[in-house]
Amino acid sequence: MKELDNLVQAGRVHRTVYTDENIFSVEQQKVFSETWVYLAHASEIKEPNSFVARKMGQRSVIVTRDKENKIHALLNRCTHRGATVCREKKGDKTPFFTCPYHGWTFRNTGECAAIPHQDAYGEGLDKQQFNLKKVPFVSEYRGFIFATLNPEKGRKGIKEHLKSAAGRLDEWIDHNGGDHRAIRISGAQQYTVHANWKCLYDNAGDGYHPEFSHQSLLKMTQERYGSGMDLDYFSGGIDSTPMYSQSLGNGHSFLDQRPCMYENSAFERQRPQPGREAIVEQLTKEVGEQKAKAYFEMATGAGMNLNIFPNLLFIGNQMQVITPLSVGLSDMTWYSTTVDNVPTVVNTLRIRTQEDFTAFGEPDDTANFEACFKGMQEREIDWIDISRHLGRAEDSTDDSGVVTSVISSDIHMRTYYEEWKKLMQSNDASRLG
Numbered sequence: 001m002k003e004l005d006n007l008v009q010a011g012r013v014h015r016t017v018y019t020d021e022n023i024f025s026v027e028q029q030k031v032f033s034e035t036w037v038y039l040a041h042a043s044e045i046k047e048p049n050s051f052v053a054r055k056m057g058q059r060s061v062i063v064t065r066d067k068e069n070k071i072h073a074l075l076n077r078c079t080h081r082g083a084t085v086c087r088e089k090k091g092d093k094t095p096f097f098t099c100p101y102h103g104w105t106f107r108n109t110g111e112c113a114a115i116p117h118q119d120a121y122g123e124g125l126d127k128q129q130f131n132l133k134k135v136p137f138v139s140e141y142r143g144f145i146f147a148t149l150n151p152e153k154g155r156k157g158i159k160e161h162l163k164s165a166a167g168r169l170d171e172w173i174d175h176n177g178g179d180h181r182a183i184r185i186s187g188a189q190q191y192t193v194h195a196n197w198k199c200l201y202d203n204a205g206d207g208y209h210p211e212f213s214h215q216s217l218l219k220m221t222q223e224r225y226g227s228g229m230d231l232d233y234f235s236g237g238i239d240s241t242p243m244y245s246q247s248l249g250n251g252h253s254f255l256d257q258r259p260c261m262y263e264n265s266a267f268e269r270q271r272p273q274p275g276r277e278a279i280v281e282q283l284t285k286e287v288g289e290q291k292a293k294a295y296f297e298m299a300t301g302a303g304m305n306l307n308i309f310p311n312l313l314f315i316g317n318q319m320q321v322i323t324p325l326s327v328g329l330s331d332m333t334w335y336s337t338t339v340d341n342v343p344t345v346v347n348t349l350r351i352r353t354q355e356d357f358t359a360f361g362e363p364d365d366t367a368n369f370e371a372c373f374k375g376m377q378e379r380e381i382d383w384i385d386i387s388r389h390l391g392r393a394e395d396s397t398d399d400s401g402v403v404t405s406v407i408s409s410d411i412h413m414r415t416y417y418e419e420w421k422k423l424m425q426s427n428d429a430s431r432l433g
């Protein structure tokens, strides 16, 4: 797609990149097949013979753990007539999936196990040719399961693809107790947004908007509880704060709020939460002041926005997964996390914190995603601007290629569009297993 050179330029992107059905269709192949796409967390399929139903772009996939503990990403499309084989969202004790249409049955490895009344197909039927198709490369990085159809990327592995994002992910795990096997997905909030999926991804590293978009939250906090609380470091002059944003390579980006949020105690910055005083008193009595304080900081958001292109975002202690449903409709799912092996009340506090921004902040963002997408339909106005802090000699690049910019920079969008264009212009290398 040569014309993409015109549509994605250094500091601007053409509106049709968001609104064009053909571009959307190519994205399904080039972006949601050709690169590593996040599918699920290991804690969601902890036991052998468990599964979750997920999307890899528009493609339905069953992510299974077989009895040997091997993880598979099976295309949830019956090899008989195409019906959806698994219609549940998750399950365990499921070594087989039976298609509800004509009863064809498949093992959780994808193997075709039984075809009812098989004799009608004649003697030499090879059931194996009807195995469920598979995403051939599935790889896990410390509990996070990704898949790709691209053999070259698949062979190199997920760590190579994550590049410097792997180190940031390690920091996120460290914030959450350090043992990735103890981190658990503990619920999700799911909704659809009437916008192209990239409108959602655009905002993931946007340090420019909180002062304006989340004004009601910032003002309410300021009026009720005074300054120095919650996100008030976004209230003005953000580029002179020690917060920063980074391009991590391969379209991944990072926005670090920790220099402000964790300047002292992040827990103390939080607005009141139901039950908090009683928990503080109880836990301090039980484990002592020092240990309790460490737990409280762990219960507070990680202060990191880590964005793994194209569909996984870490925000505080939560994860967001973006799934394109159509050119103008996207699924956003927030996953909350808890940690095993900590006192129960620590997880209670964690969940109170994770309920907070989804209730007070995310509606602002969602309204903007939809407003942007509506504006992008205006045919007379072509461009979406991504030039903030472009070419101002403020950025620095380290030895590993990580570029650091000020927090309100559009570097997050520029870096993912560079990767997006590269993928969209690449040769088709996808293979099904």
Ligand code: FES
Pocket (backbone or CB within 6 Å): 078, 079, 080, 081, 082, 083, 099, 100, 101, 102, 103, 104
């Ligand atoms: S479509 Fe699945 S068994 Fe016929």
Ligand SMILES: [Fe+2]
Pocket (backbone or CB within 6 Å): 203, 209, 210, 213, 214, 361, 365
């Ligand atoms: Fe926001």
